[in-house]
Amino acid sequence: MASVSMASSLLPLSSSLSIASRGSSFSCPGSVSFPTPSPPSKQRGALTIRCVRVGGVEIPNNKRVEFSLRYIHGIGRVRARQILCDLSLENKVTKDLSDEELISLRDEVSKYMIEGDLKRFNRLAIERLKEIRCYRGIRHEMGLPCRGQRTKNNCRTLKGKKVSVAGKKKASR
Known part of the structure; x- marks a missing residue:
């Protein structure tokens, strides 16, 4: 008896739920709704920030700052860590940076040739x-x-594809 009353109490709720799948949604009785994931964004006033722009490059905002900075040509692992130490920033996710931290990060990155x-x-x-x-x-x-590498066997990247050379034909008598 208890299970019948529980099922009947859930019946009106389940009929109002729908399934959402990749832009389209359809109602299905007895199903549960799962929202589609949206791209990470940050609200700043009336604007929605989806990517952070540093040094003229859009760096991903869903990764930590140390890894996001590596998307800039000229900044590698060591320099990214050095920038974070110079600014005494925590290595947190890029989208969680405050406006002041972003401005100081941009100023620090602009000091380098990138x-x-x-x-x-x-x-x-x-x-x-x-x-x-x-x-x-x-x-x-x-x-x-x-830089002194041998070229007899390797260095195919620089030399390009192999070109076959026709061997000498023996002279007929």
Whole structure:
């Protein structure tokens, strides 16, 4: 008797629930509703923040700051930790940073050569080596390794795909 009364008390509730699946929802009697997950965002006033922009790059806000900073070209593991130590920030999730912490993070990152400036610097350094025709510049022009690696067997990345060379044909008599 107790189970029948419990089932009848749940019946009106279960008919009002629906299943939501990937943008579409449909009602199904006796089913439970599960909301679809929304992308992580943060409310700041009337604006909704989905990504944090640091150094001209959108870094993921669902990861810790140390790992998010690595998405910026020119910032690796050591430099990301160094930035956090200099600012004495906790390594918390990026979306949990306050406005003041974000501003100080942007100022600290702007002190380093990152992204386009770093790529331009490296490109100009290689062009200078090519102009003065030093060993490293010549190796860069030829597309070969310039740091002493052997090239008989490996270095396929720099040399490109193998090209088959036709062997000499024996002269017929």
